[in-house]
Amino acid sequence: MISKRLRALRKERKLLQRDIAKYLNITTSAYGYYEQGKRRADAETIKKLADFFNVSTDYLLGRTDDRKIYNNVDTETNNTKPLDYAKLEEKVIKRFLDEGILVENESISESMFNKVLEYGTETAIEILKLENQIKKISL
Numbered sequence: 683m684i685s686k687r688l689r690a691l692r693k694e695r696k697l698l699q700r701d702i703a704k705y706l707n708i709t710t711s712a713y714g715y716y717e718q719g720k721r722r723a724d725a726e727t728i729k730k731l732a733d734f735f736n737v738s739t740d741y742l743l744g745r746t747d748d749r750k751i752y753n754n755v756d757t758e759t760n761n762t763k764p765l766d767y768a769k770l771e772e773k774v775i776k777r778f779l780d781e782g783i784l785v786e787n788e789s790i791s792e793s794m795f796n797k798v799l800e801y802g803t804e805t806a807i808e809i810l811k812l813e814n815q816i817k818k819i820s821l
Contacts, residue, residue, distance in 0.1 A: 683744025684728070685719035691735045692717070705734055722787060725772040743771070774798060 692702060703713035706727060715721035723731065732739045737749040778784035783794075790798075 684723065684742050685717050687737075687742050687744065688731065689717045691737065695735075702731075702734065706730055720787075725769045 688702075692699065699713050699717065700710040703710045706713060712721065716723050716727075728739050728742055732742050735742075738746070740746045741749045775784060775790065778790070778794075779786060784790065
């Protein structure tokens with residue numbers, strides 16, 4: 683999905699691949715591989731591309747069709763916390779590659795994503811509950 687979005691955004695702005703490659707400080711062919719889907723952009727590059735095109739990383743990654751950039755705002759303190767889904771995705775994909783669950787340049791299926799979300803959240807909640815209990819006992 684990212685390859686299609688990058689190409690469409692570049693063409694909308696009437697730019698050449700070399701223009702964006704120069705911004706990213708990479709070769710034109712390296713950027714071309716992103717648009718062809720032959721190379722995966724790391725989290726930092728995805729952030730730079732989102733900034734360059736003024737769209738959200740979620741839009742680039744195909745998670746939403748909404749181009750707007752949203753921030754997680756803590757309404758009590760009015761502090762803005764930028765969301766960093768690309769970094770999380772990169773870590774999950776790296777772990778899946780290391781474990782042999784995912785093959786290089788393969789996308790995570792919806793089923794796999796749902797399992798990560800469901801089981802990961804449940805496990806994190808249980809661990810955090812246990813940590814809180816240990817803290818209470820320690821005091």
